[in-house]
Amino acid sequence: MNILEEYLRQGHVALYDYKGQQLPDLMCDKKTGTVSLFFKERKNHAFTSNEFDVQNYRTLSNIRSTNNHRIDVSILDGEAVKLLMAKMPYNGPYLLVPMSLRAAWLVGLPGLLRRLVFGSVKLRGTVTLKTGEKSQKWLILQYMHYTYGGGSISVEVGIQGLLDFLRDEEVKYAVLKSWEKLPELFRPHGDLDILVADEHFDKVWKFLLANPGPTKIDLVPSTSEWWPPPVTARILETSVPGPAGSRVPAPKDAFLANAYNAVYIKGFAAGIPSRMPGAVISQDPKNDYGAIVAKMAKDLDIDVPIELESLEEYLHQEGWRPQAGCFANLAGRNEWLRRMFWTEDQSKEVGLGLLILKEKALRLGVVDRIIEEIENQQYMVLRKKTFDTAEKQIAMTLLRGGNWRTLTGEATYDYEPAMAVAILDTRPYSVFYAKQGVGESRVRQLKLGLRKIFDDDPSSLVHSTDLPGDTWEYIEQCFPEDVKDIREELREYFRNFKSTLGRKFRFSLQRHMTPRKLRRIPHRILIRLFVN
Helix, strand or coil, X not given: CHHHHXXXXXXXXXXXXXXXXXXXXXXXXXXCCEEEEEEECCCCCCCCCCCCEEEEECCHHHHHHHCCCCCCEEEECHHHHHHHCXXXXXXXXXXXXXXXXXXXXXXXXXXXXXXXHHCCEEEEEEEEEEECCEEEEEEEEEECCCCCCCEEECCCCHHHHHHHHHHHCCCCEEECXXXXXXXXXXXXXXXXXXXXXXXXXXXXXXHHHHCCCCEEEEEEECCCCCCCHHHHHHHHXXXXXXXXXXXXXXXXXXXXXXXXXHHHHHHHHHCCCCCCCCCCCCCCCCCCHHHHHHHHHHHCCCCCCXXXXXXXXXXXXXXXXXXXXXXXXXXXCCHHHHHHHCCHHHHCCCCEEEEEEEHHHHHHCCHHHHHHHHHHCCEEEEEEEECCHHHHHHHHHHCCCCCCCCCCCCCCHHHCEEEEEEEEECCHHHHHHHHHCCCCCCHHXXXXXXXXXXXXXXXXXXXXXXXXXXXXXXXXXXXXHHHHHHHHHHHHHHHHCCCCHHHHHHHXXXXXXXXXXXXXXXXXXXXXXXXX
16 A cells, blocks of 8 residues: 555644554654644543644534545544544545454444445555554555545645646646745645646646646636636736746736735635724634735835735736626635625525527527527526627626637637526525525526537537626626616515415425435434434
C-alpha cells in the first residue's frame, strides 16, 4: 500500500478518539500535509501535543460538521469505530480501523459488514504502524464512491508537475492568488486557484482527472460565473512570469484580483473591517487577506482604506464589479454582498425564471414548440423578445453562466443567444410555496426537461437562470423597460392567489412527508440508539 503510506507521510490525516500517546512514526516528521486529532469533550485521552491541531467534538455524529477539510486518511479508534455504523467520515478515500479489541466494535462491525456487502467500502488489507518500540495493526478500508471535489493533483505529479504541464502545453492561464511560495502551497490544507482560458480548459481538466490526489486545484474558466469576463480576459493577457515557472497576474491586476476575492467572494469571512452596522467579521480567516491587500496597495502607491466598502468602491471604479448573473451566485454565500446590494425581492423565490434560447432553436424552427411545452408545464410567459445585433452582444458579454460555445469550446453561430423568454410558475403548489417564502423553484427542472426534449447533441440550445437574483438581473438586461411592470404583475398575481384548505393540506403533506425525509427516520433512530 505505497499510496497509503505516501498519504500518511505527506497528505492530510485525521485521527478520531486516538488511543495512542504519540503519533505513528510515519506521521511524526511530516514535511507536507497536516495532522488533525479529534477527542470527545470532557473525556480524558492519552495523547498530548502542542504541535498538532487538536479539536473536541460533542457527539460522534457531530464529527463531520466539525471537520470539513479534505482528509486523505481517517483513522477511527476507540469510540469512533462506531462511525462505521453511521456518519462515517466521507471527506477522504481511506479509513484505518484498529485490529484490536474495542467495545465500539459491537456497534461498528455490523455497519462495516453492511458497507462491505453493498460495496460502499472495500477491504484493502492491513498495515502495521510503528510508534517507537510499539506497533499497531490496522484494517485498511477504501471508500469506493469518494471523488476529490473539483480538481486535484496527485502527490506524484505535484504542483511543480502541473505547472510544467501548463508551460509545455502552452496553456493560457494565471494563478489567481497565493502564488508566493510556489511550488509549495501558501498554507497547509490550502488549494491553488488557476484561471484558464476557455479554449484550454478541457485540456487542463482532463490532466487533473488523470492525476487526482490530495492537493485541491480550483480551475476557473475565463467565462466563470464568479469573475467578470472582461476582467479574466485582462488578467490572462497581461500575466507575467511567477515563481516555479508559473504565470501570475501583473502587479496591479494581482492587487485587484486579491481585493475582488476578499470583497465579492469572501466578504465578512475575509476578516477585513466593514462599516456595515452589525457586521460580524471573521476573527480567524483562512488567509490574512487584509494584510495581503494592504501590502500590495502600498507597493503600488494605491491609496484606499482597507475595508470592504472602500475596496468595493475602488473595484467598481476600475471596472471590476461583477456583472449580471454573478451577483446572485456570489450573494448566496457572501452575507456582506447580500446585505450591501440585495433587496428582498431579488432573493425571494417566486417561481420567476428567464430562458435564453440559442440561434439553433430559431434555425430548427422549434421556438413555438418550446413555448408550448413551457405553457404545458403550467408556466405563464410574461415577456419574450428576439435579440437584435446589439442586444445579442450585450447578452454574450454580460449574462453570466450561459455557454455560447459548443462543449468542445468551438465558437459557432448556432450557440449564440438569440431570444429571451421571461416566465412565471403558476402551478398552485408552487405559488403557495412562494407565498410561504419557503424557496422552492421548478425552473431548473423545466430547463432540464426542455433540453431532454429538444437537444440533439450535448451542447444545449436552452439556457436558464436558476436563482431569483439571477433572474432579476437577466430581466434588467433583457427587458430593461419592463422591469417595473413585471414586478407589479407579480405582486398583483400573488395578491389574487387564493389557497383552499385542500391545497394547504397537500402543501403540508408534500413539504413534510417527502420520500427523502421518510427515509431519514430510521437513520436518525440508528444514530441516537447506537452511535451517540
